[in-house]
Amino acid sequence: MQKFIIEGGKRIRGEVDAQGAKNSALPLLAAALLARGETVLYNCPRLSDVYAACRILGCLGCECRVLGNTVTVRADDPCGCCVPDELMREMRSSIVFLGALLGRTGECYLSFPGGCELGPRPIDLHLAALRKMGAAITETHGMLRCCCAGGLRGAGIQLSFPSVGATENVMLAAVLAQGTTVITNAAREPEIADLAGYLVRCGAKISGAGSDTIIIEGVSQLRGCEYTVMPDRIAVCTLMSAAAVTGGELSIRGARPQDIGAVIPVFEQMGCGVYAYSDRLFITRNRPLAAVGTVRTMPYPGFPTDAQATTMAALALARGTSIVVENIFENRFRHVDELVRMGAQIKTEGRVAVIDGVNRLYGAKVQAADLRGGAALAVAALAAEGTTELGGVKYIDRGYEELERCLSALGADITRSS
Secondary structure (H helix, E strand, O other): OOOEEEEOOOOOOEEEOOOOOOHHHHHHHHOOEEEEEEEEEOOOOOOOOHHHHHHOOOOOOOOEEEOEEEEEOOOOOOOEEEHHHHHOOOOHHHHHHHHHHHHOEEEEEEEOOOOOOOOOOOHHHHHHHHHHOOOOOEEEEOOOEOOOOOOOOOEEEEOOOOHHHHHHHHHHOOOEEEEEEEEEEEOHHHHHHHHHHHHHOOEEEEOOOOOOEEEEEEEEEEOEEEOOOOOOOOHHHHHHHHHHHOOOEEEEEEOOOHHHOOHHHHHHHHOOOEEEEOOOEEEOOOOOOOEEEEEEEEEOOOHHHHHHHHHHHHHOOEEEEEEEEEOOOOHHHHHHHHHHHHOOOOEEEEOEEEOOOOOOOOOOOEOOHHHHHHHHHHHHHOOOOOOEEEEEEHHOOOOOOOOHHHHHHOEEEEEEEO
């Protein structure tokens, strides 16, 4: 199993490009299944999840080529409707192929998705919405069999929670459905707007993406196009945490500050200088970190759950007491025990973590249990005294493009080892 060897105490400084967004690239790849002809996605991050999505497309009869950060998909005539169980288990977001397959082929057969173990993430909202659009769905032995012999029909979909995945699945199913679909209480994340932007360029009729009401008028077909994946706002937050814990100075080219409007004030309260420009974000920290009171994760535009763990790594070194309340996932404090192993003082009770800042952290042998928790341990290791051996790198590779190369170029002492 691969691991990172990180020698702490090196200041992070310099310029870096924001990578393409994992949480946008994956639904965009699923959406490419809907479009006849060729789709070319630029700025697509080189991640294990992206490669898994490409393998799924290949199993469905699409041609898929990856060259650097460009992925080309040709979906003229998909010949499959079954996603192999082993591919579904590789990533949670594989469920987004449900809406795309139903929209393009009228049927699909797949298992429940895998990925990081963050507690229950039921897909009931997805299934209820698709059933309302005319899909017949049966669940047996962990498998989903879905069909809509008469074609999907537009419907009014009221989501009880603004689920990103459910919003994406309904959008993908609705663009080729008969009639108009209206999603209320839709997710408002920037990645939803990015998916809509791609679909509209392919010929879809969508309005309201980015608001809580999205209207999709079905069309007869979509055509592939060229599209650039948005920058990854969570990777940007991770780099901000790295700069904060090391007293660094970092310019992140391509970052969109408007996408992390709830995060920037937290870092400013910690004592960082954060400066937003049209084409980049600049962060510096030249005084001790300070506690921030309470951080609550919420659906967008609130503080993102995916940035919670890496922010906690920075708060572990902030003077005073901070509180983190996790409102999205039940099991998203799996990194806490490993941070404590490094000298952090953190206590958890249910969805609440209380962080009493310490003067220093210490290198240790730690293990990533999920994607964002693994990134948090890497951030903590950058500031720790001594050497950290961070296992479970496979989780980090799901969301960060060659993290060790990125951080090394900014002054970190980090290497990958088998």
